[in-house]
Amino acid sequence: MGRNITRRDFLDGVAVTVGALALGGLGGATAAHAASGRGPRGGEPTPYPPALQGMRGYTSDAMVVPHKLRDGTFWQGAGEPRDTREQYDLVVVGGGISGLAAARFYQQEFGHNARILILDALDDFGGHARRNEYDTTARTLIGYGGSQSLDTPSTFNSPARWMLDDLGIEIERFEKYFDSGFNSRYGLGRALFFDKESWGRDRFVAYQRGMKYADILKNAPMAEEAKADLARMYDAPEDWLPGMTDAQKKDRLADITYGTYLTEHVKAHPDAIRYLQTVSNGNWGYGIDAVGALDAAAEGYPGFDGLDLDMDDPDPRISPTGHKFWYAEDDYIYHFPEGNAGVARALVRKLIPDALPGHTMEQITTSQLRYDRLDRNGSRVRIRLSAPVVRVRHNDHPVRAKQVEVAYVQAGELHSVHAQHVVLACNNQVVPYLTDEISNEQRTALEFAGRLALVYTNVQIRNWTSFSNLKISSIRYPTMYWDSASLDFPVSMGSYRLPADPNEPMVLHLSKAVCQPGLSPRDQGKAGRRQLLATSFQDMERAIRDQLARALEPGGFDPARDIEGITVNRWAHGYAYEYARPWDPFWPDGELPSHTARQPWGRVAIANTDSAPRAYADSAIDMAYRAVRDLAGNPSDEVSRGVDGVLP
DSSP states (O other), X not given: OOOOOTTOOEETTEETTOOGGGGOTTOOOOGGGXXXXXXXXXSSOOOOGGGOOEEEESXXXXXXXXXXXXXXXXXXXXXXXEEEEEEEEEEEEOOBHHXXXXXXXXXXXXOTTOOEEEEOSSSSSBTTOOEEEEEOSSOEEEEEOSOOOOOOGGGOOHHHHHXXXXXXXXXXXXXXXXXXXXXXXXXXXXXXXXXXXXXXXXXXXXXXXXXXXXXXXXXXXXXXXXXXXXXXXXXXXXXXXXXXXXXXXXXXHHTSBHHHIIXXXXXXXXXXXXXXXXXXXXXXXXXXXXXXXXXXXXXXXXXXXXXXXXXXXXXXXXXXXXXXXXXXOOOSOOOOTTTTHHHHHHHHXXXXXXXXXXXXXXXXXXXXXXXXXXXXXXXXXXXXXXXXXXXXXXXXXXXXXXXXXXXXXXXXXXXXXXXXXXXXXXXXXXXXXXXXXSOHHHHHHHHHOOEEEEEEEEEEEXXXXXXXXXXXXXXXXXXXXXXXXXXXXXXXXXXXXXXXXXXXXXXXXXXXXXOOTTSOHHHHHHHHHHHHHTSOHHHHHHHHHHHXXXXXXXXXXXXXXXXXXXXXXXXXXXXXXXXXXXXXXXXXXXXXXXXXXXXXXXXXXXXXXXXXXXXXXXXXXXXXXXXXXXXXXXXXXXTTSTBTTBOO
C-alpha cells in the first residue's frame, strides 16, 4: 500500500513544478503545456496529453476560467480581449465528438475550403472520449478514459452512419478486432467483493455466468433473508403487483423508482437493496433509488419477469435510451482500444490529415498523433487546446449581423477571433455564461440540462496473473468507493495487440458514478460534482490500492509491486441528463426543454448530447448534423422528429 509510483509527483493532477498561479488571474493553461511529454520524432519534447498521468479530464486548472464565469467574477478586471484579426467561416466551441463532427459536417455543407477554428477548454481534444497511454519496457498500452464504445450501431440514424463511413470506420470489422472468446478461453468469470466496513467482514466471491444466485451468494456476509430475496428476484421472480392489469402495472412503475418498487412491492430485505443500490450506476450515473421502475423493467433489471408485462412494443414513458435500443440486439463489441477517442482521432485525421498519419482503420489507433500540427498558421482547420471560451457575441443584432466575435483565454491572456458562423458544442449549462443574446425561456431550458459526475480510471499493472489465478475478469464492489474494476476490453487492431498472456502488463479499468442517494437525479449530479471536486488524487489512489489489494490478494496481487501507473479521468460534468419518469412528468408528451435549449439564434447553433438528450457518440454526431443544418437554414427532420433524436 505504501510504495509510491516513482514516476508520479502530482498535486491534483498538475506537476508540482507547474501551476495556474504562475499564469496570472485568468488561468487557463494546463499541465500538458509544461509537462515533458515525449516528442513525436525526437528533438525538443512536445506536449503529449495521452501519456500524462495523475488527475486528468476536468482538472482543477482546466476549470479555473469556467468556474470564474459561473461565479460572475471573470470579467472583474479582465479588460477587453486582444483582437487576433483571425477570420474564420466557422468557430466551434468545444472539441468533443460533437464539435469535431460539426466541423466535418460544415465542410460538407459549406465547402472543403471553409476556414474552421475549434476551441476547447481542456488540454486534449475529444471531450469525454479520452485516450490514455502507458509505456512499458515491452510495449505501449492504450486505455479509454471516457466515452467507451459505439453502442448498438444498428440503431444509428443516417448522419452517424454517414460519418462513420466517411471516417473509414467499418463497424463489421470490430467482429474481428474484439476477441469475444477471451473470457471463456481463459475460464474467466466475475467476482463480488463485500467489505468489512459495510458487511462485517471482507468476502471475495467468484462466480461464472449461468450460476444460480443462491449459489453465488451462499457464503456472502449478508442476512439470509436478503440472499433469499435476491435469489427470487434473479432466478424466480414473482408477480409483486398482483391483481393489476398490464396497463395498471406500467402506470404504477412509471410513478415510482426501482428502489421504491423493491422496498414497497418486493419488500426486499435492506441488505438486498443495499447490494443492488449501485447496480445502475454505470448506465445511469446514479443508483436504484433514482432510476425509474419502468426503465428498470425495460432494461432487464432483476425483479420484473414475474409481472408478465406486455413488452412487444416500448412504453412511451421509458427513457430515450430505452426507445433507441428497444429492438436492437447488437453485441457490445464496437470498441477501439482507446474507446470512442478512436472516433475523435478519426475526425482529427479527416480534418487535419497530416496530424495523424495513415489511411486505414487500424492506423486510427496505431499512429502517433502530432499535437504540434493541430494549430498551425495557414491550416484550413485548426484545433486550439487549453483555450476556454468566455464570450460569444454578434457584431450587430443577431438578425442583421454578418459576423460573430468569440473571445477566449489562452496562456493567461484574453483573445478574440471572428467568424461567419459559430457552433456551441460545449455543455448546455455553459452557454448562458457566454452570451446575453438569448431569451429567458431558452436560458432556463439550457440551465435545466444537468450533467452527472463520473470517474473513469485506468491503472497500469505489471501483469494480470492475479486475475488469471482467481479466474475472473472483473470485480463489482457494491458498497466501496470504486464501483468496479476490470481487465481492459480484449481488443486488437493492426499492430496493437491485447495482452493475451497473464504475465504481460495490462490496463485495469475502474469506474465510479459520483452521486448522493436520496435526492433527485439532477440534485445527485450537483452533489456528486461537489464531492468529486473535493476529492484529491491521493484519496482516490489510496482507495484504488486498498480495493485492489483486498480483493486480489488471494491471487497474489501486491499493489506496491504491481501498480505501475494511474490515470484518473475526472468528469465532473459527465453523462448528459436523460429525461425519465417519475422525475420528468412532461416526458414524453410535453414540450421538451432540450428542444427549446437547442434553438439557433442569428449565426449561432448548438450541438451536444444535452440536445438529444442521450449520452452516446451517435447522439453527439446527430446533434452536430442538426446544428450545421440549422446554420444552413435547412433544419433536419430526421434527427428532430419522433422521440427526441430517435426515429419513430
